[in-house]
Amino acid sequence: MSNFSDVVLMTHVLFGMLCIVTSVWVFVDVLHASEANQARIRTMSLAVAVFMWLAYLIGGYWYVVFYSTDKALILKGPWPFAHNFFMEMKEHVALMLLLLATYLPIAASNKLFSNKSARSVVLYVAGLIVLIGMTLDGSGAIIGMGAKVALLAK
């Protein structure tokens, strides 16, 4: 059972990382937007949304089904802030990230190569996804450490 929980959690992390990497791809591609890469930008923007939705759904499943054990452990350990701040912040900021990722393909549906405004919107949205994604990824690491130091302190 524990192995299944770990697989679910790592799958969540995998899709989260894919969302970040793909957003970087979109950012760089939009900096060099042309008629030739328009279709690729739209496909990769859609991939950002799909990866984020998978990360959200899989992470949400893990959070609702498995996290209560880790939460109790973390709160009794030396790093209670790993839950009280980092997990609480992460679970709610992730909802903002989900909305940004869902919006990205909508913004990328414009003719980016001929519309500077649309390029700016996509660049800002992709940039925000990368920054928030990395912040949440780091928060996940701290939550994991919170559980680890709690086990070590036992």
Added chain:
Amino acid sequence: MEDNGLEKYTVSYGVSLAITVLLSALLVVFKELNDPLLNFMKKVTVHHWVTHGAFDLIVFVGLGWLLAQLNGGAGLKISTKSFITMIVGAVVLGGLIISGFYLIEG
């Protein structure tokens, strides 16, 4: 208002994104400080966080569609600078509200 050449759904869902992000951040504060609201959200689905996510998605989709119907179906008109400032400002402010709240209450 300036015509930035953005498609109407890009503008309407961008504004919806900004509003939803702020509403979501405020909902964090209200539900954590209000037990009846938190208990209600826990009863609606398996977890208050699931209800919170569903609320965000319904507001985002519904508001974006509604805003696109304004001006006789032409949607909202807004300058590019104001539009981007609105999105980035809402995300930064929303993040600060959530982080600040848990920093103080956590």
